[in-house]
Amino acid sequence: MSVESNLDPFRQEVRQWMESSVDSGWRSAMINTEQETFVAAQKDWFSKLVSAGYATPHWPQGWPGGGRSLVEQKVIFEEVARADAPRLILYFVALYHAACTLLECGSAQQQARYLPGILQGEIWCQGFSEPNAGSDLASVRTRAELRGDRYVINGQKTWSTMAQYADRCLLLARTDKGERPQAGLTYMLLDMRAKGVTVRPISQITGDDEFAEIFFDDVEVPVEERVGEQGAGWAVAQATLASERGLTLVELSQRMRYSLPMIVRQMRSSECFGDVAIRRDLGRLISRVDAACALADRYLLKRISGDEGPGDASIVKLYYARTLREFTDLGKRVAGLQGQYNTGFMRGATQETGNWTVDFMNSYNWSIAGGSDEIQRNIIAERMLGMPREPRSWQFKEWS
Amino acid sequence: MDSQLTQLCDSARQVVDGLGLAADEESSWALMAELGWFMVSAAEELGGLGLGIAGACALHQELGRSLSRVPFLPQMLAIEAVSRSPLAQQDEWLPSMLSGERVVTAALGESSFHLEKNTDGGFRLNGLVQAVPSADSASYLIVESAQHNCVALVGSAQPGMTLIARPTWDVTRRLFDIQADDVVLEKNLVLVEGDASQILIQQLAVLRDFALAADAVGASQALLKLTVEYLQTRVQFGRPLALFQALKHRCADLKALTDGADSLLQDNLAAVLDTHGEVVLTVETEMKARATKQLACSAFATVAEESLQLHGGIGMTSEHECHLFLKRALLNEHLGRSQESYDLGLADLFIASTQ
Numbered sequence: 001m002s003v004e005s006n007l008d009p010f011r012q013e014v015r016q017w018m019e020s021s022v023d024s025g026w027r028s029a030m031i032n033t034e035q036e037t038f039v040a041a042q043k044d045w046f047s048k049l050v051s052a053g054y055a056t057p058h059w060p061q062g063w064p065g066g067g068r069s070l071v072e073q074k075v076i077f078e079e080v081a082r083a084d085a086p087r088l089i090l091y092f093v094a095l096y097h098a099a100c101t102l103l104e105c106g107s108a109q110q111q112a113r114y115l116p117g118i119l120q121g122e123i124w125c126q127g128f129s130e131p132n133a134g135s136d137l138a139s140v141r142t143r144a145e146l147r148g149d150r151y152v153i154n155g156q157k158t159w160s161t162m163a164q165y166a167d168r169c170l171l172l173a174r175t176d177k178g179e180r181p182q183a184g185l186t187y188m189l190l191d192m193r194a195k196g197v198t199v200r201p202i203s204q205i206t207g208d209d210e211f212a213e214i215f216f217d218d219v220e221v222p223v224e225e226r227v228g229e230q231g232a233g234w235a236v237a238q239a240t241l242a243s244e245r246g247l248t249l250v251e252l253s254q255r256m257r258y259s260l261p262m263i264v265r266q267m268r269s270s271e272c273f274g275d276v277a278i279r280r281d282l283g284r285l286i287s288r289v290d291a292a293c294a295l296a297d298r299y300l301l302k303r304i305s306g307d308e309g310p311g312d313a314s315i316v317k318l319y320y321a322r323t324l325r326e327f328t329d330l331g332k333r334v335a336g337l338q339g340q341y342n343t344g345f346m347r348g349a350t351q352e353t354g355n356w357t358v359d360f361m362n363s364y365n366w367s368i369a370g371g372s373d374e375i376q377r378n379i380i381a382e383r384m385l386g387m388p389r390e391p392r393s394w395q396f397k398e399w400s
Numbered sequence: 401m402d403s404q405l406t407q408l409c410d411s412a413r414q415v416v417d418g419l420g421l422a423a424d425e426e427s428s429w430a431l432m433a434e435l436g437w438f439m440v441s442a443a444e445e446l447g448g449l450g451l452g453i454a455g456a457c458a459l460h461q462e463l464g465r466s467l468s469r470v471p472f473l474p475q476m477l478a479i480e481a482v483s484r485s486p487l488a489q490q491d492e493w494l495p496s497m498l499s500g501e502r503v504v505t506a507a508l509g510e511s512s513f514h515l516e517k518n519t520d521g522g523f524r525l526n527g528l529v530q531a532v533p534s535a536d537s538a539s540y541l542i543v544e545s546a547q548h549n550c551v552a553l554v555g556s557a558q559p560g561m562t563l564i565a566r567p568t569w570d571v572t573r574r575l576f577d578i579q580a581d582d583v584v585l586e587k588n589l590v591l592v593e594g595d596a597s598q599i600l601i602q603q604l605a606v607l608r609d610f611a612l613a614a615d616a617v618g619a620s621q622a623l624l625k626l627t628v629e630y631l632q633t634r635v636q637f638g639r640p641l642a643l644f645q646a647l648k649h650r651c652a653d654l655k656a657l658t659d660g661a662d663s664l665l666q667d668n669l670a671a672v673l674d675t676h677g678e679v680v681l682t683v684e685t686e687m688k689a690r691a692t693k694q695l696a697c698s699a700f701a702t703v704a705e706e707s708l709q710l711h712g713g714i715g716m717t718s719e720h721e722c723h724l725f726l727k728r729a730l731l732n733e734h735l736g737r738s739q740e741s742y743d744l745g746l747a748d749l750f751i752a753s754t755q
Contacts, residue, residue, distance in 0.1 A: 264754040276744070279751075283743035284698075286750055287691035291660040294667035319656050380655050381648035385628045388643050 100243030185233035331356030433500025464618025
């Protein structure tokens with residue numbers, strides 16, 4: 001494959017690097033493999049990206065690879081999609097959530113202590129969601145009790161990506177019962193090997209176990225591991241969640257566009273190649289996928305020019321999630337009965353693997369995680385369209 | 401969007417808001433002529449503003465917001481066709497079209513026009529075209545035949561031309577069928593012949609698709625705004641309807657659909673232009689134009705169908721504007737090609753491009 005010469009030099013550099021560095025066999029190596037194999041492959045890919053400087057373009061100047069503009073970061077994500085490189089699932093929290101939180105809200109000591117470790121491959125997980133605090137994140141119940149110079153943590157977190165492999169955890173815990181639920185939260189950095197931490201992987205409907213539950217039983221966290229003030233955890237958590245806004249969806253929507261030919265190839269090899277209904281739906285899907293890409297692109301351009309408005313990110317995510325569902329649904333229909341045979345799955349793969357029933361099931365990741373479609377709709381309706389919020393107070397009443 | 405275009409959009413929005421929804425065709429045309437809107441896309445050396453298809457679409461979008469009755473689209477297609485012919489050099493043609501003095505129309509539906517070459521090299525026209533907007537106020541009609549490698553102008557009152565009014569549910573358009581029986585084309589009004597005509601025909605289709613998409617996007621945006629405003633003011637069960645999550649979520653979905661169509665329109669418009677703002681004709685361009693039209697018109701139809709439901713009983717009354725949007729949306733889906741043929745055509749082009 002040759003690299004076009006009319007590209008801007010940075011894109012050309014990244015493209016060339018991707019072409020020579022992405023192992024084209026990575027997908028087949030991940031089919032029905034053990035999770036350890038996947039973890040090893042992620043570590044390998046991560047260290048390649050770090051040494052090329054493409055893992056940390058969003059870090060400040062002075063860090064290896066750091067100091068890249070948002071425009072250049074976008075280029076990297078686009079080229080990752082174009083090269084069909086593996087997604088850095090194992091390191092995403094470390095590179096974005098942990099690093100950006102530390103850089104924005106962490107102390108100088110915390111930065112000096114943890115950022116180099118991330119570059120060396122320390123794995124971080126997120127301890128935000130709980131069984132009773134999913135979409136409603138502010139109702140976190142895991143307790144952090146200050147005793148002398150340490151917090152004592154008790155409670156449970158869930159939906160933590162790859163927590164079973166994590167070295168450290170970004171923890172959001174309750175230190176006070178504030179007037180508003182957001183008020184009494186405190187943010188801290190927790191060592192996953194500390195005494196009293198138990199991790200239990202969650203078995204998913206696809207057979208994979210990318211997420212885990214974390215249990216805390218009198219786990220001690222030194223006070224100097226707190227990020228921000230006590231009670232200021234909600235604001236710090238917002239910084240965490242805002243860290244990668246837009247870039248991931250640029251990558252994912254472009255991956256979806258690059259994957260459209262997979263459906264066509266599947267059509268060619270099946271009886272439905274001449275089926276008018278399938279063709280019509282393919283025609284509709286093509287423009288939907290293009291629109292998802294255009295939305296993600298426009299959103300990032302708005303961020304670059306500082307014009308981001310409330311709700312803009314929600315539109316992109318909602319549109320992507322709906323389109324991905326349609327995409328994988330069409331793949332599943334084209335695959336027919338054979339698509340229902342359980343032939344296993346590709347571990348840690350992207351959203352479009354060609355194993356369409358698994359891909360279809362996985363598409364729920366995007367309509368549920370990171371603020372469900374329903375939450376996004378609330379945000380769009382209330383913050384973009386100016387429709388009123390529902391009244392806050394509500395009480396259970398006995399049916400009479 | 402460059403600053404000239406942004407300025408045009410802003411002033412167009414004010415004018416369109418001033419005219420109101422579905423304003424009178426004749427006075428709107430006169431005002432648009434006065435404002436120089438017909439000059440928007442033609443090259444500067446031909447007396448236009450040189451804003452190309454992007455400029456035209458910006459106006460289509462604004463006009464869509466107000467459900468304009470003006471046959472702006474066929475006039476723009478005609479200007480494009482004449483600009484690319486030897487007639488562009490003759491004083492009597494282009495200037496009068498750019499000023500809005502001369503009204504020329506074009507078919508937005510199926511055509512069974514058939515051209516026959518006479519022994520003297522001229523053409524005779526037979527057959528029928530559908531969905532010709534405001535044909536009775538136009539002095540000429542653009543005739544195109546890919547089969548016969550020809551794009552020409554024909555006088556709408558020439559012997560053998562019959563106009564048949566086809567009142568549609570959409571009252572913001574006045575459509576006609578035109579039947580031609582042995583109509584002799586004037587030789588100097590044959591705009592383009594041969595291979596060049598194929599290119600022009602494709603170019604006109606691309607313009608038409610983007611224009612219809614822009615119309616649909618503008619109308620969707622205006623209708624969604626209208627619907628949300630209605631839900632804010634209508635009170636039932638002691639609260640504004642806008643408070644009900646069941647309704648809010650539907651509005652949010654419509655907002656996402658509308659924004660998706662708008663983004664695709666702007667993105668694809670930018671993608672099909674070269675550095676001079678000219679459309680580059682490739683299969684890719686054709687696909688982008690079709691995808692944009694298909695997505696925007698189906699999004700508009702969804703917004704219009706949902707909006708009527710969200711308005712409840714008042715949406716079923718003729719005094720409310722809701723039905724005007726719905727009917728325009730339903731018609732838009734059939735202009736250009738049929739929606740089905742957009743879907744299938746896109747799939748076929750894509751399949752052909754995939755190994």
